[in-house]
Amino acid sequence: MRHTHITISQTALAHNLDIIKRHTPHASIMAMVKANAYGHGVAHCLPALMQADAFGVASFDEALAVHEICGQLSKRIILIEGVFSQDEWLVAQTHGFECVVHCQAQLDWALSHVPPMDSPTRTIWLKYNTGMNRLGLGRDDVLTCAKLLHDKGYRLILASHLACADDKDHPANALQIKQFDDVLTTLKSLYGDVQGSLCNSAGIINFPHAHHDWVRAGIALYGASPVADSSADDLGLSPVMNFTAQIFATHELPIGEQVGYGGLWRTDKPTRIGVLSVGYGDGYPRVVTDAKVSIVKDTQTYLAPIVGRVAMDMMMIDITGLPVGVGDTVMLWGDDLPADNVAHWANTISYELFCKTTNRPHRGVVA
Numbered sequence: 391m392r393h394t395h396i397t398i399s400q401t402a403l404a405h406n407l408d409i410i411k412r413h414t415p416h417a418s419i420m421a422m423v424k425a426n427a428y429g430h431g432v433a434h435c436l437p438a439l440m441q442a443d444a445f446g447v448a449s450f451d452e453a454l455a456v457h458e459i460c461g462q463l464s465k466r467i468i469l470i471e472g473v474f475s476q477d478e479w480l481v482a483q484t485h486g487f488e489c490v491v492h493c494q495a496q497l498d499w500a501l502s503h504v505p506p507m508d509s510p511t512r513t514i515w516l517k518y519n520t521g522m523n524r525l526g527l528g529r530d531d532v533l534t535c536a537k538l539l540h541d542k543g544y545r546l547i548l549a550s551h552l553a554c555a556d557d558k559d560h561p562a563n564a565l566q567i568k569q570f571d572d573v574l575t576t577l578k579s580l581y582g583d584v585q586g587s588l589c590n591s592a593g594i595i596n597f598p599h600a601h602h603d604w605v606r607a608g609i610a611l612y613g614a615s616p617v618a619d620s621s622a623d624d625l626g627l628s629p630v631m632n633f634t635a636q637i638f639a640t641h642e643l644p645i646g647e648q649v650g651y652g653g654l655w656r657t658d659k660p661t662r663i664g665v666l667s668v669g670y671g672d673g674y675p676r677v678v679t680d681a682k683v684s685i686v687k688d689t690q691t692y693l694a695p696i697v698g699r700v701a702m703d704m705m706m707i708d709i710t711g712l713p714v715g716v717g718d719t720v721m722l723w724g725d726d727l728p729a730d731n732v733a734h735w736a737n738t739i740s741y742e743l744f745c746k747t748t749n750r751p752h753r754g755v756v757a
């Protein structure tokens with residue numbers, strides 16, 4: 391068997407949810423499980439997230455998958471981009487999904503097909519564009535929509551999204567938070583019990599005064615850092631995904647030999663090369679700079695540099711002088727090597743690394 395594994399720790403996931411709860415004792419928590427739980431596998435993750443108050447997904451298919459797994463537990467499921475057609479709006483009602491309304495078409499469907507009073511779909515997450523300029527209605531349209539929806543008997547949750555929450559001192563944050571507070575206060579004074587939801591993981595950490603009724607936790611659940619100035623470890627978050635492979639061949643090379651496609655890397659000393667059973671076909675990024683893997687051997691942890699180009703199925707590491715060889719396990723990211731470090735070497739973010747892991751690694755779960 392080719393030894394390439396992605397193992398999900400449910401303990402770590404539940405622990406991270408606890409950490410988030412400690413940051414926000416009063417707000418309800420929407421656990422973001424879109425994109426197959428950020429590539430972790432929604433079926434493996436949901437059992438560890440049952441203490442969350444709701445699940446957030448991006449598409450109808452994702453909502454159905456979560457619905458199926460939750461079975462009789464009837465968890466709240468929120469479509470964070472709303473529905474994409476009137477048909478979806480009607481089917482959302484039959485399943486009790488809650489929807490964002492961010493545009494005129496969605497508003498029209500909601501106004502012309504009102505679900506029964508006791509339907510969860512009777513709650514609308516009204517999206518207010520406070521400055522990210524991605525989804526949502528401007529201030530005046532939000533106030534108009536809120537009135538129309540309220541008059542039809544909808545319960546309202548005002549939602550918006552911070553563009554720069556990872557950078558606490560970015561001036562956009564204060565502006566967005568203020569605009570959100572103003573409209574929420576207005577809606578509350580007009581219609582009573584309107585709720586608010588503004589913060590993602592970074593907002594949860596950086597803006598405790600802006601949590602309102604609902605926070606939407608994503609990357610922090612999966613154990614990567616959402617903020618620029620603290621590591622996941624600093625925040626007490628544990629990696630949920632352990633991505634490992636195996637050294638399955640080694641070579642002793644003299645000085646001046648090339649390694650891998652394009653011959654881009656050359657030995658500048660007698661070098662021992664280890665070949666790993668993992669490549670971009672498994673989801674390791676093809677382009678990395680000064681990247682390393684972690685190898686634990688006899689309680690010692692070694693960091694071995696990746697050399698030459700990452701290929702589809704394999705990559706090479708420099709193991710000169712290390713007491714390791716064929717059969718040893720290496721970690722691409724996880725407990726011994728934060729995904730945030732690999733993301734830095736790949737000039738991306740941990741979110742993308744997780745989402746791009748493929749179905750080829752053997753996937754498993756540990757309690």
Ligand SMILES: *Cc1c(COP(=O)(O)O)cnc(C)c1O
Nearest residue numbers: 422470551590591606607608609
């Ligand atoms: C994905 C998403 C989140 C979660 O963001 P993280 O940075 O992963 O915590 C929150 N809100 C919305 C609208 C999202 O799309």
